[in-house]
Amino acid sequence: MVHSHALHTYYLEQLQGLAERRATKLAALSSGGADLDSYIAHARAAVVAAFPLPADRCPLNAVVTRTLPDRGGGYTIECVHFDSRPGVPVTANLYLPLAAATQKVPAVLFSCGHSASGKGEDKYQQACGRLAAAGFAVLIYDPICQGERDQYADTLPPGHGLRGSCVQAHNMLGKQMELLGDFFGAWRLYDGIRALDYLLSRPEIDDTRVGMTGNSGGGTMTSWLWAIEPRFTMAAPSCFITTFERNFENELPADSEQYPPGVLGAGLEMADLLLATNFPKPLLLCGQRYCFFDRRGLAEAHAELEAVYALRGAAQDVGLFVGENNHGFHEDAQTAVAAFFCQHAGLPAPDAARALPKALPAEAMLVCAGGQVLGAVPAPAPRPALSPHPPPQNAIGSIRKEYSLCQIPTEIFRLGSR
Numbered sequence: 001m002v003h004s005h006a007l008h009t010y011y012l013e014q015l016q017g018l019a020e021r022r023a024t025k026l027a028a029l030s031s032g033g034a035d036l037d038s039y040i041a042h043a044r045a046a047v048v049a050a051f052p053l054p055a056d057r058c059p060l061n062a063v064v065t066r067t068l069p070d071r072g073g074g075y076t077i078e079c080v081h082f083d084s085r086p087g088v089p090v091t092a093n094l095y096l097p098l099a100a101a102t103q104k105v106p107a108v109l110f111s112c113g114h115s116a117s118g119k120g121e122d123k124y125q126q127a128c129g130r131l132a133a134a135g136f137a138v139l140i141y142d143p144i145c146q147g148e149r150d151q152y153a154d155t156l157p158p159g160h161g162l163r164g165s166c167v168q169a170h171n172m173l174g175k176q177m178e179l180l181g182d183f184f185g186a187w188r189l190y191d192g193i194r195a196l197d198y199l200l201s202r203p204e205i206d207d208t209r210v211g212m213t214g215n216s217g218g219g220t221m222t223s224w225l226w227a228i229e230p231r232f233t234m235a236a237p238s239c240f241i242t243t244f245e246r247n248f249e250n251e252l253p254a255d256s257e258q259y260p261p262g263v264l265g266a267g268l269e270m271a272d273l274l275l276a277t278n279f280p281k282p283l284l285l286c287g288q289r290y291c292f293f294d295r296r297g298l299a300e301a302h303a304e305l306e307a308v309y310a311l312r313g314a315a316q317d318v319g320l321f322v323g324e325n326n327h328g329f330h331e332d333a334q335t336a337v338a339a340f341f342c343q344h345a346g347l348p349a350p351d352a353a354r355a356l357p358k359a360l361p362a363e364a365m366l367v368c369a370g371g372q373v374l375g376a377v378p379a380p381a382p383r384p385a386l387s388p389h390p391p392p393q394n395a396i397g398s399i400r401k402e403y404s405l406c407q408i409p410t411e412i413f414r415l416g417s418r
Contacts, residue, residue, distance in 0.1 A: 008248075008251065011248065012245075012248055012249055015244065015245045015248055015249075015264070016245065018245075018264065018267060019243075019245050019269070021267060022267055022268075022269060022272075025039065025267075026304060026307070026308075029308065029311065030307055030311070036308070036311055036312075039272075039275075040275050040276060040279060042266065042268075043227075043266075043268055043272045043273060043275055043276040044276040044277060045266075046260075046262060046263050046266035046268055046276075047224075047227045047228050047260070047263070047273055047276045047277070048228070049262055050183065050185075050186075050260035050261050050262050050263055051183065051185065051186040051189050051224070051228060051260065052182065052183065052186050053186060053189070053190055053193070054085065054190065057194070057197065058083055058085060058086045059083065060082040060083055060194065060197060060198050060201065061082060061083045062080055062081070062082040062198055062201070063080065063081055063082075064078050064079065064080045065079050065080070065081070065367050065368070065369075066078075066079050067079070068360075068364070068365075070098060071357040072355075072357055073129050073132065073133045073356055073357045074097060074098050074099075074132070074133050075095050075096055075097045075098060075129070075132035075133065076095075076096050076098070077093050077094065077095050077096070077365070078093065078094040078096060079091075079092075079093060079365070079366065079367040080092050080093070080094055080198070080367060081367050081368070081373060081377060082194065082195075082198045083194075084190060084191045084194040084195075085190070085194075089149075089373045089377040090141050090142065090149070090191055090194065090195065091118075091119070091141065091142045091147060091148040091149060091366075091367040091368065091373055092119065092139055092140060092141035092142065092195060092198070092367070093119050093128070093139070093140050093365055093367075094137065094138070094139050094199075094202075095128045095129065095131070095132035095136075095137065095138040095139075095140075096132070096137050096204065097132055097133075097135055097136070097137060099135065100137060100204035101204075104203075104204060104205060104206040105135055105136065105137050105204060105205065105206060106135065106136050106137070106205075106206050106209030106210065106211070106341070106345040106347065107136060107137040107138070107139070107199055107200075107205045107206070107207075107209070107210050107211070108131050108136045108137070108138045108139075108210070108211040108212065108213060108341060109138075109139055109192065109195055109196055109199055109210070109211070109212045109213075109225075109232075110124065110127065110128055110131075110138055110139065110140040110141075110212075110213055110214055110218070111140075111141070111143070111192060111212070111213075111214030111217075111218035111219075111220075111221040111222055111225070112124060112140065112141070112142065112143055112146060112147070112214065112217070112218050113214065113215045113216030113217045113218040113219070113239075113329070114146070114166050114167055114170075114216060114217045114255075115146065115147075115166075116146065116147075116164075116166060117146070117147055117362035118142035118143060118146035118147020118148070118149070119140045119141065119142050119147050119365055120147060120360075120361075120362025120363070120364075120365040120366075121362070122359040123215075123328065123329045123330070123334075123359075124140060124329065125359040125360065125365070126331070126334065126356065126359055127213075127215075127329055127334045127337070128140050129356050129357060129359075130334050130335070130338050130350065130356060131337075131338055131341065133350070133354065133356055134338050134341070134342055134347060134350040135342070135345075135347045135348075136211070136341065136345070136347075137199070137202070137204060137205055139195055139198065139199045141191065141192075141195045143166070143188060143191070143217070143221075144169075144170070144173070144187065144188065144191070145162075145166045145169035145170060145173070146166045147362075148366060148367055148368055148371060148372050148373050149372075149373055150163060150372055150374070151169065151173070151374075152169065153372045153374045153375075154374050154375065167255055170184060170255045170256060170257060171255060171256050173256075174255070174256025174257065175256065177256075178256075183256075183257075183260070183261055184256045184257050185224065185256065185257030185258070185259075185260055188221055188224075188257045189221065189224050189225060189228065192221055192224075192225045192229070193225070193229055196210075196225075196229060196231060196232075200231065207231070208233065209233055209234075209344075209345040209346070210231060210232055210233050210234075211232065211233065211234045211235060211236065211341045211344075211345070212225055212226060212232050212234075212235040212236075213235065213236040213237070213238065213337050213341075214237065214238065215238040215239045215240075215286075215328065215329035215333070216238075216239045216240060216327065216328075216329075217240075217255065217257075217258075218238070218329075219237040219238045219239050219240030219241065219286075220237075220240050220255075220257065220258050221257075222235055222236070222237040222238075222240075223235075223237045223240060223241060223270065223273060223274060224257075224260065224273070226273075226274060226277070226278055226283070227273040227274060227276045227277055227278075228276070228277055229277065230277050230278065232278060232281070233281055233282070233344070234281060234282040234283070234284075234340070234341060234344045234345070235278070235281075235282075235283055235284070236283070236284040236285075236286055236336075236337040236340055236341070237285065237286065238286035238287070238329055238333050238337065239286065239287055239288060239291050239293055239327050239328065239329070239333075240258075240293055241270055241271075241274075241285050241287070241293070241297075241298055241301050242270065242287075242293045242294045242295070242296075242297030242298050242300075242301065243269050243270055243271075243294075243297035243300055243301060244259075244263075244264060244269055244270060245269070245297070246294035246296060246297035246300075247293070247294070247297070249294075250292075250294055252292060252293070252294075260273070269301070269304075270297075270301055271300075271301040271304045271305050274301075274305060275305070275308060279308070279309070279312075280309050280312045280314040280317060280318075281317070282317045282318075282319075282340070282344045283305065283317065283318045283319070284318075284319040284320070284321060284336070284337065284340045285298060285301065285302050285305075285318070285319070285320050285321070286320075286321045286322075286323075286333050286336060286337065287321070287322050287323070288322065288323045288324070288325045288326060288327060288328070288330065288333070289322055289323065289324050289325070290324075290325065290326040290327070291325075291326060291327040292327055293327070295322060298320070298322070299320070302318065302320040305318045306318050319340060321333065321336040321337075321340075323336075335350070335352065338350045
């Protein structure tokens with residue numbers, strides 16, 4: 001053992017042991033020696049515990065600030081903001097096919113990866129436009145600390161690291177939330193749930209045909225939303241799905257939202273989370289040959305899901321696409337996702353020869369005149385200041401006890417024998 005890697009090696013061995021025990025359980029499922037419904041219920045319980053969500057939903061208070069006209073793609077783009085939580089506005093673009101004026105259309109919720117411009121990123125505009133041209137209404141929303149949702153815009157200078165890197169900002173917020181037993185990934189996931197609420201509130205949308213997609217960090221949120229939100233009918237996470245074991249083996253860094261607390265301790269892998277709520281609905285796993293998310297783990301996850309789907313006669317409904325590019329939502333993946341959604345929404349296959357409008361400058365996609373929701377959207381009355389109280393002697397123990405259901409993210413390393 002190389003002593004500089006002693007801790008890493010120790011936990012890798014724990015993960016490998018977990019993988020062996022899990023493989024035994026999956027083999028028992030395939031042989032009929034174990035109850036599939038119980039296995040899925042266990043995964044569902046771990047997902048619910050990992051993502052503490054508000055009990056009540058606030059009004060969306062949605063406002064469309066302007067509409068971009070059709071530029072030949074067969075769709076308009078509405079610039080809208082809505083409230084995820086009281087005083088937490090979310091900025092978004094709604095790509096709306098012209099056909100929606102006379103009939104209900106299927107929809108796709110699109111989650112951004114780690115792009116500074118959020119929904120304004122060129123590839124995301126292209127992907128949304130491709131889906132809209134194929135007949136889908138597409139809602140793409142800015143994540144926290146991306147696009148128009150910079151949480152530090154009124155407190156830190158533009159050159160500060162927390163404003164220049166959404167990854168750094170996510171991890172800073174995640175660490176602060178850990179101290180309170182909260183999970184940043186739950187805030188990200190809840191934004192997606194409320195974005196879906198807004199999308200389905202629109203009269204143009206057919207709620208029986210609703211997909212979800214995103215790349216990288218957007219692939220993360222696609223996966224987690226698919227794990228907990230039953231209103232989706234199909235999903236295509238891109239450049240994220242592999243295995244926790246492969247990520248750890250490769251010493252791959254990740255954002256705080258990419259490791260739901262307690263799931264490893266529950267004996268689960270990424271593929272299990274995709275079974276938790278929407279199994280056996282259509283699912284397409286996407287990756288790239290030269291992506292840093294290990295394609296070996298992607299192939300392993302797909303094989304496991306295919307075997308479980310086969311138990312319900314639905315092996316054909318879990319697909320795999322691997323492109324020949326590096327990490328990113330490249331045109332090949334966009335095309336594969338559009339074709340997959342069209343197939344399962346009953347739409348004609350996309351016209352590969354059709355020319356689509358070019359991406360606009362990110363500034364053209366802004367919802368708020370100043371480019372940031374801070375200061376542009378009215379904030380609620382400030383909360384009263386907290387009274388200063390000395391922390392209890394066993395502060396961490398108190399936090400763990402109080403928030404025992406949601407755990408603290410470091411609990412991902414509680415690798416039990418379950």
